Amino acid sequence: MPDVEWTKDLTPEDLPEPYQEISRMIGLESTLKIADKFQGSTLYLPKMDTVLRKMRDERIKAEFNGTNHRLLARKYGLTEAWIRQILAERGPDQLSFVDFLDK
Numbered sequence: 001m002p003d004v005e006w007t008k009d010l011t012p013e014d015l016p017e018p019y020q021e022i023s024r025m026i027g028l029e030s031t032l033k034i035a036d037k038f039q040g041s042t043l044y045l046p047k048m049d050t051v052l053r054k055m056r057d058e059r060i061k062a063e064f065n066g067t068n069h070r071l072l073a074r075k076y077g078l079t080e081a082w083i084r085q086i087l088a089e090r091g092p093d094q095l096s097f098v099d100f101l102d103k
Contacts, residue, residue: 007032057086 012023015031023031060072064087073080 057089060086 010028010032012020012028012031015023019031019035022034026034056076060076060083063072063075069080069083069087072078073083076083078086
């Protein structure tokens, strides 16, 4: 952000929307920094559910002990069927029971 003396007198109400709302959430100084960094560009923010889903699923996989489907379902507010579906999604370095049958 340009270090201009008159910007120190700005208030959130001096800014156009959506900057006013952003300023109320994170403060005027941070809003001006974001505006300076991304000015003129389109900024897309994905839904938080999309962002957090991958992290949630990785935690479920890490916490799974082979029998705690119900506990994980309660902890994460999901059904046991959904927990099983998440656990069925294997990463490239994960083996399934079927992999052992082929040997």
